[in-house]
């Protein structure tokens with residue numbers, strides 16, 4: 001973990017949200033520390049994605065608060081939360097498949113600068129170099145002139161992460177970062193991803209169903225169960241807990 005470890009980056013307190021009779025968050029308290037990789041595990045429908053959606057402003061909790069670097073961000077617009085330093089990567093990479101990898105990156109840079117005018121040149125030298133450096137960080141610079149649609153899923157995931165990093169976040173929230181990646185490639189992709197986050201000094205929270213991935217890449221694990229956090233701790237302890245094995249891992 002980086003020097004920022006032990007600094008609380010994100011602080012969630014008392015989050016509650018219900019959808020009809022479904023309890024998706026029921027008093028969620030969680031701190032995320034600078035430099036850490038925190039995995040969220042739990043059965044389907046436990047409320048893991050709901051938590052990410054609240055933290056990024058896509059859902060407004062009925063009660064509770066989220067603070068980021070000591071600023072209240074609860075239910076702030078997603079764009080503003082992104083600007084403050086929380087980025088999001090989804091299960092399905094959000095790429096323009098007909099554009100090249102570099103064009104996708106340059107569009108991300110333009111969006112970051114809130115520059116959408118198509119008549120202004122996209123290809124600015126400083127930004128281009130910065131975007132290529134980000135592609136290098138995720139080991140994808142050699143693919144920059146290929147169409148995003150022709151690359152295997154593992155590369156698309158990494159490029160999606162590079163796009164998220166273009167927003168210069170301090171925290172990246174990810175929904176199953178390696179889902180859809182061939183099992184032979186999963187560890188390689190995650191290895192590059194985690195190294196890129198460490199180098200960019202970005203903390204992460206990732207929802208994960210693959211316990212080998214959690215064991216190897218998370219510094220801490222939070223276990224979700226029907227809208228509550230059942231347990232938080234280092235993977236070595238949490239993944240060997242009898243209750244966690246029974247309710248989540250299925251032993």
Ligand SMILES: Nc1ncnc2c1ncn2[C@@H]1O[C@H](COP(=O)(O)OP(=O)(O)OP(=O)(O)O)[C@@H](O)[C@H]1O
Nearest residue numbers: 019022023024042043044045046047048049050051
């Ligand atoms: N916008 C919404 N409207 C209605 N119900 C919702 C909404 N978002 C989530 N839910 C419900 O809340 C519960 C928690 O959903 P959530 O997606 O957070 O679970 P999860 O733990 O991420 O599950 P999975 O592992 O399957 O992705 C589910 O029953 C889901 O159907």
